[in-house]
Amino acid sequence: xxxxxxxxxxxxxxxxxxxxxxxxxxxxxxxxxxxxxxxxxxxxxxxxxxxxxxxxxxxxxxxxxxxxxxxxxxxxxxxxxxxxxxxxxxxxxxxxxxxxxxxxxxxxxxxxxxxxxxxxxxxxxxxxxxxxxxxxxxxxxxxxxxxxxxxxxxxxxxxxxxxxxxxxxxxxxxxxxxxxxxxxxxxxxxxxxxxxxxxxxxxxxxxxxxxxxxxxxxxxxxxxxxxxxxxxxxxxxxxxxxxxxxxxxxxxxxxxxxxxxxxxxxxxxxxxxxxxxxxxxxxxxxxxxxxxxxxxxxxxxxxxxxxxxxxxxx
Amino acid sequence: xxxxxxxxxxxxxxxxxxxxxxxxxxxxxxxxxxxxxxxxxxxxxxxxxxxxxxxxxxxxxxxxxxxxxxxxxxxxxxxxxxxxxxxxxxxxxxxxxxxxxxxxxxxxxxxxxxxxxxxxxxxxxxxxxxxxxxxxxxxxxxxxxxxxxxxxxxxxxxxxxxxxxxxxxxxxxxxxxxxxxxxxxxxxxxxxxxxxxxxxxxxxxxxxxxxxxxxxxxxxxxxxxxxxxxxxxxxxxxxxxxxxxxxxxxxxxxxxxxxxxxxxxxxxxxxxxxxxxxxxxxxxxxxxxxxxxxxxxxxxxxxxxxxx
Numbered sequence: 001x002x003x004x005x006x007x008x009x010x011x012x013x014x015x016x017x018x019x020x021x022x023x024x025x026x027x028x029x030x031x032x033x034x035x036x037x038x039x040x041x042x043x044x045x046x047x048x049x050x051x052x053x054x055x056x057x058x059x060x061x062x063x064x065x066x067x068x069x070x071x072x073x074x075x076x077x078x079x080x081x082x083x084x085x086x087x088x089x090x091x092x093x094x095x096x097x098x099x100x101x102x103x104x105x106x107x108x109x110x111x112x113x114x115x116x117x118x119x120x121x122x123x124x125x126x127x128x129x130x131x132x133x134x135x136x137x138x139x140x141x142x143x144x145x146x147x148x149x150x151x152x153x154x155x156x157x158x159x160x161x162x163x164x165x166x167x168x169x170x171x172x173x174x175x176x177x178x179x180x181x182x183x184x185x186x187x188x189x190x191x192x193x194x195x196x197x198x199x200x201x202x203x204x205x206x207x208x209x210x211x212x213x214x215x216x217x218x219x220x221x222x223x224x225x226x227x228x229x230x231x232x233x234x235x236x237x238x239x240x241x242x243x244x245x246x247x248x249x250x251x252x253x254x255x256x257x258x259x260x261x262x263x264x265x266x267x268x269x270x271x272x273x274x275x276x277x278x279x280x281x282x283x284x285x286x287x288x289x290x291x292x293x294x295x296x297x298x299x300x301x302x303x304x305x306x307x308x309x310x311x312x313x314x
Numbered sequence: 315x316x317x318x319x320x321x322x323x324x325x326x327x328x329x330x331x332x333x334x335x336x337x338x339x340x341x342x343x344x345x346x347x348x349x350x351x352x353x354x355x356x357x358x359x360x361x362x363x364x365x366x367x368x369x370x371x372x373x374x375x376x377x378x379x380x381x382x383x384x385x386x387x388x389x390x391x392x393x394x395x396x397x398x399x400x401x402x403x404x405x406x407x408x409x410x411x412x413x414x415x416x417x418x419x420x421x422x423x424x425x426x427x428x429x430x431x432x433x434x435x436x437x438x439x440x441x442x443x444x445x446x447x448x449x450x451x452x453x454x455x456x457x458x459x460x461x462x463x464x465x466x467x468x469x470x471x472x473x474x475x476x477x478x479x480x481x482x483x484x485x486x487x488x489x490x491x492x493x494x495x496x497x498x499x500x501x502x503x504x505x506x507x508x509x510x511x512x513x514x515x516x517x518x519x520x521x522x523x524x525x526x527x528x529x530x531x532x533x534x535x536x537x538x539x540x541x542x543x544x545x546x547x548x549x550x551x552x553x554x555x556x557x558x559x560x561x562x563x564x565x566x567x568x569x570x571x572x573x574x575x576x577x578x579x580x581x582x583x584x585x586x587x588x589x590x591x592x593x594x595x596x597x598x599x600x601x602x603x604x605x606x607x608x609x610x611x612x613x614x615x616x617x618x619x620x621x622x
Contacts, residue, residue, distance in 0.1 A: 040423075044420060044423050044425060045425070047420060048420055048425065048431055051417060051420075051435070052431060052434040052435070055434050055435050055437070055438060055492065056434055056437075057453075057460065058438070058446075058449045058450065058453055058492065059437070059449075061449070061452065061453055061460045062449050062452070065452065073458065074458065076457065076458070076463075077463055077466070077467075078458060078460070078463050125344050125345070125348075128341050128342075128344060129341060129342050129344060129345045131341055132337075132338040132339075132341035132342045133342075136334045136335070136337060136338035136341070137331065137334060137335065137338070138334065138335035138338040138339060139335065141338075144342065147349075148345065151349070151353055152548065153548060153597075153600055153601060153604055154353065154357065154597060155548075155551065155552050155593065155596050155597055155600055156552065157552065157573060157576050157577075157589075157592075157593040157596050157597075158356070158357055158360050158590075158593040158594065158596070158597045159352060159353055159356035159357060159360065160580070160593070161356075161360055161363065161580055161586050161589055161590050161593065162355065162356035162357075162359035162360050162363070162590075163352060163356055164580075164581075165359075165586070166351075166356075168370075182348065182351075182352045184344065184348070185344045185345055185347060185348020185349070185351075185352065186344055186345040186348060191345070216334070216337045216341075217337075220341075241440050244442070245441075245442030245443065245444070245445075247442065247443055247444050247554070247555045247558075248554055248555070248577075251577075252577075252580075252581055263442055263443075263444040263445070266444050266445060266448055267444050267448075267555075267558070267559050269448075278452060278455075278458070281448065281452070282449075282452065285445045285448050285449060288442070288445050289440070289441045289442065289445045292440040292441065292442070293437065293440060293441075295440070296433075296436070296437065296440045297433075300429070300433070303436075303499075304499055304503075307496055307499045307500055307503070308499065308500060308503035
């Protein structure tokens with residue numbers, strides 16, 4: 001413990017020795033950087049279990065209610081486990097029809113159309129633009145790229161009114177077109193994400209194909225896109241969740257129930273049913289979130305990659 | 315014939331640089347067209363429209379700055395909506411970040427079943443604003459909701475979470491804390507990418523857990539914190555589905571968010587000019603808060619290996 005000519009005071013030396021050679025008991029309870037101590041482990045798991053309980057509680061409450069027979073919804077104290085389990089609630093929620101409103105699968109179909117279009121258009125157009133920024137040199141490149149990123153700050157509210165007016169003049173209000181067409185022009189966040197990914201693909205692949213006479217278009221379609229499947233999957237799952245859940249867009253565009261998407265249906269549920277049969281309401285909510293939950297479970301890696309692929313230091 | 319390829323003109327067009335630039339412009343053309351039609355054009359239109367009075371029936375009438383003056387003088391609801399939005403952002407964003415970081419630190423310990431815990435905390439992020447809001451309306455239900463029934467089990471008295479003007483904004487903030495999956499995963503990734511040598515060096519120096527957190531973890535995480543705070547602000551200033559579904563802006567306008575007030579003016583009262591003026595205020599709010607964050611960033615965000 002001699003640093004140069006200075007001697008470290010005795011008390012400090014003892015403390016530091018005590019830290020670097022802790023007692024066995026201390027290691028077992030508190031742990032060190034190679035193993036986690038028992039006390040620490042206990043605290044970690046207690047907090048984890050408590051937090052997970054709180055985060056999953058809304059899901060439990062939704063599923064619990066969705067599976068109840070209607071008379072149990074209003075009993076106090078609430079039934080914590082539905083008995084009998086009413087699987088038929090899902091069928092009822094999915095097929096029930098109030099007066100002239102269309103059945104739920106009609107909304108599901110509209111949502112599916114908008115979502116599939118959204119996923120395909122977002123992937124294709126964003127990848128195209130991202131490729132130019134990742135691989136090609138052109139005047140104004142950096143300025144345009146900053147311009148794309150700065151559009152992230154623009155709230156939808158600012159463009160909402162003029163867009164609405166455009167659709168009105170085109171006579172496309174209350175159709176699905178306004179919810180489909182604007183997404184064929186690249187989305188800022190996905191352009192950024194895909195550019196980051198494309199830049200990790202070795203340029204040698206491009207160069208080899210280029211020398212063989214392949215056009216940039218061919219390189220993009222035949223080399224870059226197939227090599228980018230993980231990033232494209234990430235964009236796809238996020239786009240799916242976004243379009244499936246979109247609310248404000250459909251809300252301002254669609255006005256007749258035949259054209260509604262699922263989120264509009266859900267938001268109008270109490271109105272449409274003249275009151276709230278909570279068991280059916282929750283069953284409908286569950287059906288609506290189910291595709292996103294299933295997608296999440298089957299593509300967790302794509303989700304996580306999509307969130308973290310962007311270089312935060314950039 | 316053989317000399318044509320050597321003329322300066324065709325050399326220029328055939329050079330790889332020029333051809334690449336032309337191809338590049340073709341590739342970004344979709345974005346440029348989309349920007350002009352759906353972003354840039356509408357922004358300009360919205361700005362111009364904010365100086366006009368237009369209810370979509372009679373032709374627009376020039377109104378000067380009247381809309382902007384009305385906001386601060388006569389429209390009591392606008393002042394309320396700014397205040398509601400501001401309170402929400404100023405509480406929801408920091409608390410969300412602390413919670414997300416806390417959970418990420420927990421998941422970064424040596425634990426079993428990381429995938430399960432991570433999914434549990436992330437799952438609410440894939441539930442839509444509307445479906446999530448509907449679930450929380452049912453959670454908060456005064457008689458039948460699980461919140462009040464859970465409190466009753468613990469011998470506590472329930473409250474009317476969505477109809478009490480003192481509580482309702484807090485109830486919406488709690489709901490917003492349920493959706494911290496994305497910042498949490500970003501923090502977790504940043505923690506996992508942290509260079510271990512720093513901690514080893516600190517161990518040799520005999521630093522405690524707390525000092526290691528403040529001296530190493532927090533500075534190394536600062537770019538992620540900065541990113542999440544900026545994105546959090548941009549999203550929460552625009553909060554719409556939650557108040558629309560859960561409260562309709564009430565009770566007594568206690569949850570009249572700026573987005574909701576704007577939507578009602580535009581699409582219920584068809585005050586397109588006034589709504590555009592409000593949209594510009596919303597944009598300035600986001601822009602101001604973001605620029606403010608970038609200004610502060612120089613003081614606390616640490617970029618490894620890079621002088622700012």
